[in-house]
Amino acid sequence: MPSNMTLGERLRKQGVSRRGFLKFCAATASMMALPPTAVSALAAGLEKARRPSVIWLSFQECTGCAEAITRSEAPTLENLIFDYISLDYQHTIMAASGDAAEAAREKAMHENEGKYIVIVDGAIPLKDDGIYSTIAGMTNLQILKDTVKHAAAVISLGTCAAYGGIPKASPNPTGAAAVSEIIKDKPIINVPGCPPIPVVITGVIAQYLAFGKLPELDALGRPKAFYGQNIHDRCYRRPFYERGLFAETFDDEGAKAGWCLWKLGCKGPITYNACAVTKWNYGTSFPIQAGHGCIGCSEPDFWDKGGFYEPLSAGTFSAGGRLAAAAAVGVAVGVGSAVLARNSQKALHHKEGA
Amino acid sequence: MSLLDFARGPALEWSLIIFVIGVVWRLAGTFLFKGQKYLSKPKGTKFVSAGLMAIANKSFPPHELEKRITFQHYTGYLFHIMLFIVVFLFEPHIAFFDWALGISWPGLPTNVITFSSAVTVIILIALGIRRATDPVMKKLTTIDDWISWFLTITPFITGMMAFAHQNIGVRYEDLLALHILNVCLLLIWIPFGKLMHMFLLFPGRYQMGEKFEYRGVKA
Structure with a gap:
């Protein structure tokens, strides 16, 4: 297929009907909370968009993010959108390897200077000059800086790239860092999640392709359209929270009846993501x-926010030992103050007696 | 570290430690302190029953004053009942006690808790206004009373705000953090202010009944 074809031309060539295309645009606009009038603008924008070069860098990661994308519901338009970006480098799924793969990356950078998009999944180790993760003899840090230098924008895919994720979890032995801690001079969109929802990824890319600008982001660099509300407020189990009906264990009657999982450690109230709305595996x-509480995977440092199975009203430390020690100190101080008080009372009596 | 991480972590940890040390210190100090030595012979013998009777009797207003103190007496009762409901029968609070002490019990629906919280706040505001305007109360009030009043009412307000965060446009985690931080301040204050009455009220009344019995006073 000629590389200068527009997205609309490509979709028609693939047999995607105009109706199907508009349905996708309407669904995407709806997900991004765009007004109904934006559907035609989105369609027109996507129709005219040319497929951008995308370089996908995988660093300290588990490949779960890439797995999520490849497991998105084929053959939907979300997948087709991916067919119509030029994914020039992705070392998990590309056929080339070794020098040929690196040459493909450099070629894409050279030919699309200032226009290509970099998708990063995985954190970047910084400790000891970043030697804990290397590709083709280069550290992740070197590759990231080199690749992003002439990029139009960066999409940090998954919580590891967005906020450091699990590699950054205490004690962070490799000094893992998020993309935004390293790259300061490029627009960055964070699409966190462990892994992120495929439709959120494609929605972000579709919006960028259609309107040529980044979506509105929240304070943590996430598109507000998908990360604007917490999961608890959109959860279908919310009415049980209101009624004070909570599952106490994962196999009790409450759990079977679908009651709220708050007491089992659900982090839905403090987690911003579209899981409760778009869901997974084709909704x-x-x-x-x-049946499992949210673990808050789209939030920074979610791994270090206390136990996954501890409710939000619990502390993030172990209370028992510390409070027992505090009580012992209290007894010691109390006994000491009582002894002092008795002594001063005795002294007073003596004085009065004398 | 987010504000909520701070609230659930170091803030809660240190405030609990200060609370436990302070409460145990004051209780141990109070109970081990050998009070006034009586030089006279005891006029009564039923010290335990006198102590228990004092706890019961002093829970009702004296007949002579009943009409004059109706408002503060019964609002006080209502406030404490509502406070008990909110603190001990709200499921997330029960989850906290379960985490801290390893014990739990059944709770009430959230709507009941919201209603009880609202009643508590209204009563506290009414009692606060009375304290600020009544000439006698003004004379009796110290800064301790106002700190205790403020630290008691704010967790209720922030708790209700957290519940209604969607309507007021503030993120839940920020309000939850504020709520927990309010509670942390309250925990730190309890052992050192008048709120210590939650631990000393009944032992104090018992001790008073016992002393009265010793001296042959019927009260």
Whole structure:
């Protein structure tokens, strides 16, 4: 297919009907909370968009983010959108390897200078000059700086790239850092999640392709359209929270009846993501619907925010030992003050007696 | 570290430690302190029953004053009942006690808790206004009373705000953090202010009944 074809031309060539295309645009606009009038603008924008070169860098990661994308519901338009970006480098799924793969990256950078998009999944180790993760003899840090230098924008895909994620979890032995801690001079969109929702990724890319600008972001650099509300407020189990009906264990009657998982450590109230709305696997389900509380995977440092199974009203430390020690100190101080008080009372009596 | 991480972590940890040290210190100090030595012979013998009777009797207003103190007496009762409901029967609070002490019990629906919180706040405002305007109360009030009043009412307000965060446009985690930080301040204050009455009220009344019995006073 000629590389200068527009997205619309490519979709028609693939047999995607105009109706199907508009349905996708309407769904994407709806997900991004755009007004109905934006559907035609989105369609017109996507129709005219040319496929951008995308360089996908995978660093300290588990490949779960790439897995999420490849497992998105084929053959939907979300997948087709990916067909119509020029994914010039992605070392998990590209056919080339070794020098040929690196040459492909350099070629894409050279030919699309200032226009290509960099997708990063995984954190970047900084400790000891970043030697804890290397590709083709280069550290992740070198590759990131080199690749992003002439990019139009960076999409930090997954919580590791966006906020450091699990590699950054205490004690962070490799000095793992987020993309935004290293790159300061390029627009960055964070699409966190462990992994992020495929439709959120494609929605962000579609919006960028259609309007040529970044979506509105929240304080943590996430598109507000997808990360604007916490999961708890959109959760179908919320009415049970209102009624004070909570599952106490994962196999009790409350759990079977679908009651709120708050007491089992659900982090939905402090987690911003679209899971409860878009769900996963073609809108089939999401973790809370499957019976497990949200672990807050789209939030920074989610791994170090106390136990996954501790409710939000609990502390993030172990209370027992510390409070027992505090009580012992209290007894010691109390006994000491009582002894002092008795002594001063005795002294007073003596004085009065004398 | 986010504000909520700070609230659930170091703030809660240190405030609990200060609370436990302070409360145990004051209780141990009070109970081990050998009070006034009586030089006279005891006029009564039923010290335990006298102590228990004092706890019961002093929970009702004296007949002579009943009409004059109706407002503060019954609002005080209502306030404490509502406070008990909110603190001990709200499921997330029960989850906190379960985490801290390893014990839990059934709770009430959230709407009941919201209603009880609202009643508590209204009563506290009414009692606060009375304290600020009544000439006698003004004379009796110290800074301790106002600190205690403020630190008691704010967790209720921030708790209700956290629950209604969607309506007031503030993020839940920020309000939850504020709520927990309010509670932390309250925990730190309890052992050192008048709120210590939650631990000393009944032992104090018992001790008073016992002393009265010793001296042959019927009260």
